[in-house]
Amino acid sequence: MITLNHSMIKELSLAIILGLLIGFGLTGTYFFIRQNKNQQKNTPNIVIPTTAPENHDSSNQNSVSPTPNYSSLPELKINSPQNNDIISTSKTIIKGQSSSNSLIIITTPLKNYHLSADVQGLFSQEISLEAGFNSLSISAIDENDQENHLELSVTYSAAKIE
Amino acid sequence: MIKKIFFILFLFSNYSFQASAINAQTPTPENDIQKLREVIQQKVQQKLQEISGQEVINPKKAYLGTITKIEDKNLSFDSKGQKYEFIISDDATFVNLKQNKIKITDLKEGQDVLVLTLAKDEIIYAKRILIVDPSKLENKKNISLGKIADISTTTSIFVLIPVNNNSRELQMKVDSKTEIVTKDNKNLKFTDIKKGQKIVCIYTNGQNSTYPVLKIITLD
Numbered sequence: 001m002i003t004l005n006h007s008m009i010k011e012l013s014l015a016i017i018l019g020l021l022i023g024f025g026l027t028g029t030y031f032f033i034r035q036n037k038n039q040q041k042n043t044p045n046i047v048i049p050t051t052a053p054e055n056h057d058s059s060n061q062n063s064v065s066p067t068p069n070y071s072s073l074p075e076l077k078i079n080s081p082q083n084n085d086i087i088s089t090s091k092t093i094i095k096g097q098s099s100s101n102s103l104i105i106i107t108t109p110l111k112n113y114h115l116s117a118d119v120q121g122l123f124s125q126e127i128s129l130e131a132g133f134n135s136l137s138i139s140a141i142d143e144n145d146q147e148n149h150l151e152l153s154v155t156y157s158a159a160k161i162e
Numbered sequence: 163m164i165k166k167i168f169f170i171l172f173l174f175s176n177y178s179f180q181a182s183a184i185n186a187q188t189p190t191p192e193n194d195i196q197k198l199r200e201v202i203q204q205k206v207q208q209k210l211q212e213i214s215g216q217e218v219i220n221p222k223k224a225y226l227g228t229i230t231k232i233e234d235k236n237l238s239f240d241s242k243g244q245k246y247e248f249i250i251s252d253d254a255t256f257v258n259l260k261q262n263k264i265k266i267t268d269l270k271e272g273q274d275v276l277v278l279t280l281a282k283d284e285i286i287y288a289k290r291i292l293i294v295d296p297s298k299l300e301n302k303k304n305i306s307l308g309k310i311a312d313i314s315t316t317t318s319i320f321v322l323i324p325v326n327n328n329s330r331e332l333q334m335k336v337d338s339k340t341e342i343v344t345k346d347n348k349n350l351k352f353t354d355i356k357k358g359q360k361i362v363c364i365y366t367n368g369q370n371s372t373y374p375v376l377k378i379i380t381l382d
């Protein structure tokens with residue numbers, strides 16, 4: 001039977017510790033290198049687009065601008081009512097979309113309105129209509145003082161059309 | 163000595179476990195991509211809903227334009243360069259400038275009319291035809307964003323230089339009906355507006371070179 005004296009125990013313990021430290025060190029280095037490689041693989045190739053105000057001109061929608069174009073018109077779109085609609089009530093709500101926080105100006109034969117679009121560019125305004133044909137003018141002015149404009153025709157008629 | 167060694171080993175292993183746990187909590191690019199996907203999906207759904215909402219077309223439409231041809235029940239019509247063909251409904255009504263009812267035979271080529279129509283079974287029926295004076299239906303209001311270049315409080319006249327055309331000077335006339343407000347709809351007086359101020363002006367075409375102002379919205 002082998003008997004271990006005090007110095008042998010010491011040496012054995014040191015050998016175990018050294019073995020463990022080397023083992024941990026090598027394993028750690030291996031995992032560190034592997035993780036770095038995985039991160040490089042998973043990182044998507046993100047291309048940050050240049051921020052430019054949206055252009056209302058549909059012909060330019062698919063074009064790519066290499067430099068920011070701050071002189072483009074702010075978006076202006078009316079969701080309701082549609083152009084040439086007949087409306088049977090003396091009031092209607094103009095709902096539309098423009099650039100974020102744009103100033104919207106609506107002129108009707110009866111009154112002139114102004115309001116601000118919200119952060120998403122949405123706006124809504126109740127307007128009064130004159131009996132018959134109403135030519136509405138809608139303008140949007142964005143934070144860069146760029147203007148866009150459109151005309152909308154609606155007819156207020158209480159006559160039965162069926 | 164052995165105790166010390168085991169204590170060092172314990173600390174080392176504890177550190178390793180904690181380091182791996184922190185590493186697991188760190189957001190990975192895959193998580194970001196997943197979030198990005200969800201946002202894009204939401205946006206696409208919103209847009210689809212908007213598009214589907216727009217597809218509901220009002221069958222009742224009114225068109226302002228000129229009669230180009232009228233033959234039996236067929237009406238050819240031009241509205242801002244756009245050509246239309248309508249079938250005059252059997253129960254259609256016709257109204258002249260004095261708001262009196264007239265007959266279909268009173269309608270002539272070249273007349274300016276407002277045609278109220280109803281789309282039914284892919285046919286557009288003219289239900290009501292009103293003879294109109296288009297010059298009275300035009301929106302004669304103009305909108306201009308600009309800076310006040312000069313101001314005369316004694317005559318209530320100011321000069322506006324439009325932002326989009328620096329070479330132009332518009333002489334504006336304010337009267338008692340002119341509405342002067344801030345962007346937040348707070349009422350102002352003419353004396354509150356100053357030279358150099360940025361404003362939006364709603365005005366009509368004047369008879370001379372001075373334009374009557376309907377509304378002023380101050381922006382700064």
